[in-house]
Amino acid sequence: MSKFAKKKDGDLPAVSTASLPDIVFMLLFFFMTVTVMKDSSIMVENTLPNASEIKKLEKKDRVIYIFAGKPTREYASVYGTETRIQLNDKFASVDEVGSYILAERAKKPQELQNVLTTALKVDKEANMGLISDIKQELRKVNALKVNYTTFEGDAFNNLQ
Amino acid sequence: MPRRKGAPEVNAGSMADIAFLLLIFFLVTTTIETDAGLDRMLPPMEPPEDNVIIKQKNIFTVNINKSGQLLVEEEIMDIKNLREAAKGFLDNGGASSGSLEYCSYCQGKRDAESSDNPDKAIISLKNDRETKYSTYITVQNELVGAYNDLRNREAQRLYGRDFTAMETEYLNPETPSSVRDELKDKVKRIQELFPQKLSEAETSRNQ
Numbered sequence: 001m002s003k004f005a006k007k008k009d010g011d012l013p014a015v016s017t018a019s020l021p022d023i024v025f026m027l028l029f030f031f032m033t034v035t036v037m038k039d040s041s042i043m044v045e046n047t048l049p050n051a052s053e054i055k056k057l058e059k060k061d062r063v064i065y066i067f068a069g070k071p072t073r074e075y076a077s078v079y080g081t082e083t084r085i086q087l088n089d090k091f092a093s094v095d096e097v098g099s100y101i102l103a104e105r106a107k108k109p110q111e112l113q114n115v116l117t118t119a120l121k122v123d124k125e126a127n128m129g130l131i132s133d134i135k136q137e138l139r140k141v142n143a144l145k146v147n148y149t150t151f152e153g154d155a156f157n158n159l160q
Numbered sequence: 161m162p163r164r165k166g167a168p169e170v171n172a173g174s175m176a177d178i179a180f181l182l183l184i185f186f187l188v189t190t191t192i193e194t195d196a197g198l199d200r201m202l203p204p205m206e207p208p209e210d211n212v213i214i215k216q217k218n219i220f221t222v223n224i225n226k227s228g229q230l231l232v233e234e235e236i237m238d239i240k241n242l243r244e245a246a247k248g249f250l251d252n253g254g255a256s257s258g259s260l261e262y263c264s265y266c267q268g269k270r271d272a273e274s275s276d277n278p279d280k281a282i283i284s285l286k287n288d289r290e291t292k293y294s295t296y297i298t299v300q301n302e303l304v305g306a307y308n309d310l311r312n313r314e315a316q317r318l319y320g321r322d323f324t325a326m327e328t329e330y331l332n333p334e335t336p337s338s339v340r341d342e343l344k345d346k347v348k349r350i351q352e353l354f355p356q357k358l359s360e361a362e363t364s365r366n367q
Contacts, residue, residue, distance in 0.1 A: 011166065013166045013167040016169060016170055019179070022179035023179065025179065026179045026182055026183050029183050030183065048197075049293065049294040049297040049298070050297075051197065051198055051297055051298075051300075051301040052301060052305065053198065053301050053304040053305045053308055053324075054196040054197055054198060055196060055197070055198070055199045055327075055328070055331070056195075056196045056328070056331070057195045057196060057197065058331060058332065058333055059333065063195075117199075119195060119197065120197075122293050123293070124292070124293055124294035124297075125292065125293070125294070126292070126293040127289065127290050127291065127292065127293065128287050128288065128289060128290070128291040128292070128293060128296050129289030129290065131293060131296070132287075132289065135202055135360075138202060139202050139203070139204065139205045140205060142204070142205070143202075144201050144202040144203075144204060145199070145201060145202075146199075146200050146201075146202060147195075147197045147198065147199050147200070148197045148198045148200065148297060148300065149195050149196070149197035150196070150197045150198060150297060150301075152196060155297065155298040155301040155302065156239070156240065156298065158294035158295065158297060158298045159228065159239065159294070159295065159298060
């Protein structure tokens with residue numbers, strides 16, 4: 001019993017802070033891994049519509065992205081408020097879509113070139129005319145697999 | 161026993177190891193958020209060589225006008241009823257029971273004026289250039305949903321689980337290949353029962 005009694009002597013020992021750097025590094029690494037880096041800054045409004053019957057886009061290296069929507073406020077003065085297509089980091093017209101797809105396809109390794117998906121990230125306010133034009137261009141370059149990227153949710157929310 | 165001053169310092173040498181252990185745990189378990197959406201196949205540019213004549217009753221026409229109203233089989237329809245209507249059409253199985261095209265698994269009305277069997281049934285989706293994208297996605301979602309509902313029903317009957325769950329597992333790269341090979345046949349089989357024939361005509365400007 002006297003063993004325990006002895007400990008009560010002296011002041012409360014200070015908590016060792018030697019492991020604090022480790023904890024901080026751990027948190028740092030954790031956030032580093034879960035953060036998704038943006039490939040390109042989006043220059044168009046991009047509120048995706050909702051859908052419930054969705055499939056996940058696995059394997060990011062097999063996806064080519066096309067954005068469309070109204071230019072955001074900082075670009076609106078230069079590019080207007082009409083719905084525009086954004087490829088990589090710049091605005092493009094419809095007839096540039098085909099060559100963009102071909103260029104992106106050529107960048108991918110040979111074995112992936114036939115299994116590429118085109119992800120259309122289109123703002124919900126866009127009109128179908130532009131989308132149809134993009135689809136027409138995609139058909140011309142034989143990029144037939146498309147994915148209309150959406151948020152998960154009730155599709156009827158779109159109608160409001 | 162000599163009397164010690166205060167508590168002895170805890171050895172913190174292994175703290176780094178514990179930290180790394182946790183770090184590796186999170187690294188492995190965290191999946192980076194992936195995009196999701198509706199997968200669609202566009203029709204190829206060249207039409208198929210043999211010009212198949214499709215009977216009018218095997219086509220289910222869906223028209224969306226610029227204000228988002230639906231015209232389904234020449235009748236105005238609320239978008240909320242579209243899924244049931246599409247399911248009724250696909251699942252109809254109108255071919256007579258003696259014929260070659262008879263659909264044994266259909267549970268529909270077997271109306272001779274509607275589709276013969278799910279393999280023949282085609283949904284034709286047409287939209288105006290001024291249709292809003294969100295409306296279009298909703299319609300697409302409902303049509304894909306109709307197919308998924310029917311496929312789920314068949315998958316439940318044959319394999320006791322949902323088609324969508326099987327497909328997700330099949331498409332997931334983390335699924336071991338032995339499981340995937342087994343799923344592949346099942347997924348294919350269900351897809352053949354209700355093949356997704358969703359034709360998208362080029363958009364019209366004047367409606």
